[in-house]
Amino acid sequence: MNDATQQLLQHKGVLILAWIALLFAAERWLPAAPRRGGWTRVIRNAVLWLMNSALSPLIVIPVSLWAANHALGWRPDWLGGGMGLIVDVLLLDMLIYWWHRLNHEIPFLWRFHEVHHLDEFLDVSSAVRFHFGEVLLSAGARAAIIILLGIPFTSVIVFETLVIFSALFHHSNLRLGERLEAALARIVVTPSIHWVHHHAVRADTDSNYATIFSWWDRIFGSRSKTRRTGDMKIGVESRHDEAFMNLIRLPFLSKLAEHKKAD
Numbered sequence: 001m002n003d004a005t006q007q008l009l010q011h012k013g014v015l016i017l018a019w020i021a022l023l024f025a026a027e028r029w030l031p032a033a034p035r036r037g038g039w040t041r042v043i044r045n046a047v048l049w050l051m052n053s054a055l056s057p058l059i060v061i062p063v064s065l066w067a068a069n070h071a072l073g074w075r076p077d078w079l080g081g082g083m084g085l086i087v088d089v090l091l092l093d094m095l096i097y098w099w100h101r102l103n104h105e106i107p108f109l110w111r112f113h114e115v116h117h118l119d120e121f122l123d124v125s126s127a128v129r130f131h132f133g134e135v136l137l138s139a140g141a142r143a144a145i146i147i148l149l150g151i152p153f154t155s156v157i158v159f160e161t162l163v164i165f166s167a168l169f170h171h172s173n174l175r176l177g178e179r180l181e182a183a184l185a186r187i188v189v190t191p192s193i194h195w196v197h198h199h200a201v202r203a204d205t206d207s208n209y210a211t212i213f214s215w216w217d218r219i220f221g222s223r224s225k226t227r228r229t230g231d232m233k234i235g236v237e238s239r240h241d242e243a244f245m246n247l248i249r250l251p252f253l254s255k256l257a258e259h260k261k262a263d
Contacts, residue, residue, distance in 0.1 A: 008157050009061070016164055023124045023172045032175040032191060033230045036121040037241075044244050045119065049128035052135045060139045067143035068153035075150035088155035089162065090213075092145070096163065097216040099141055100209040103134070111251035112137065117205065118242060120235040122191075122198055127164070127171035133251055166212045170194035189214045195228045200235040 079087060103113040112134040119126045146156060170189045184190050189210050197208035207224035210216040217223035235241065242250060 008154070008161070012157070012161055015161070016168075019165055019168055020124055023168055023174060027123055027173040030175040031173050032195075032228075033121075033173055033232075035123075035173070041119065041121065041241070042123070042125045044247075045125035045129040047244060048115075048130065048132075048247070049125075051132055052128070052130055055132060055135055060135065063139050063143050064146060064156050065153055067146035068151065068156065071147050071150040071152075073150065084152070085155055085158060088151055089159050091149070092151065092155070092159045093210075093212045094216055095145055096211050097209050097220070099138065100211065101220075101222065104206050104209070109134075109137065114236060114239075115247050115250060117198060117236050118239060118247070119198070120200075120241050121173075122171050122195055122234055123173040124168050124171060126198075127167040131247065131251060162212055185214055187214060188212060192228045193217075195232060195234070196224045196226045198234045199224075199226060200233040200237050201226075202237045205237065 078084075103109040112131045115131040115134070116126075116129055119129055142156070145151065146153075166189060170191050171194060172191055174191060176184070176190065176192075181190050181192050185193055189208075189212065193208050193210075193214055196204050199205065204224050204226050207222050207226075208217055209222055
């Protein structure tokens with residue numbers, strides 16, 4: 001790990017906390033939709049985030065670093081420096097689009113990803129609400145990609161930083177001007193795009209998978225024609241959010257239910 005990567009890792013947490021604080025204040029100053037759920041859901045989301053934050057230095061970062069150190073040595077020299085970083089970010093963003101899509105299409109992965117979607121309102125806290133099982137599965141998938149494609153660890157850290165910045169933004173309840181949002185949506189995922197992905201209608205839930213750049217859904221035919229409205233119902237169709245411990249158990253209970261149904 002070079003000095004630049006170490007510095008990025010050291011400052012990553014501070015930058016993310018500052019971005020969270022900025023959006024947290026902004027979405028209360030200029031909300032796109034009336035707030036629902038109160039502080040109980042915000043605290044529940046924050047606890048899930050703290051659990052996953054503990055996994056980052058213990059498992060996620062070491063696994064990614066190990067994968068980068070054991071990557072296949074096919075990477076050409078021209079993929080170094082700034083050009084290589086740009087290519088890596090674009091490639092990883094396309095691949096995370098497909099990983100996200102698979103989380104909706106493969107029942108085993110959906111059992112964990114559903115915890116994220118059960119949130120019945122969207123704000124900054126929703127962006128960091130994930131089951132620890134999904135975090136570990138994502139770390140494994142990312143490690144495989146790093147090894148196969150020879151992605152440098154620096155590119156991984158830069159990309160992951162951009163991902164969390166983007167996710168915090170497009171989950172936020174921040175009201176943007178119509179012209180500004182339309183202009184941004186041509187390039188990056190905005191709240192108006194991603195809120196539709198959390199619409200409690202399965203056809204919309206299974207659309208708008210992009211994370212940083214919005215064009216992947218247009219390219220791969222998964223962009224929803226639904227437009228966000230202030231009263232749009234958020235969550236999972238025919239389901240409701242759960243208490244914290246129920247969310248932790250949910251993916252495993254779903255597996256038991258499948259076995260009972262098969263019997």
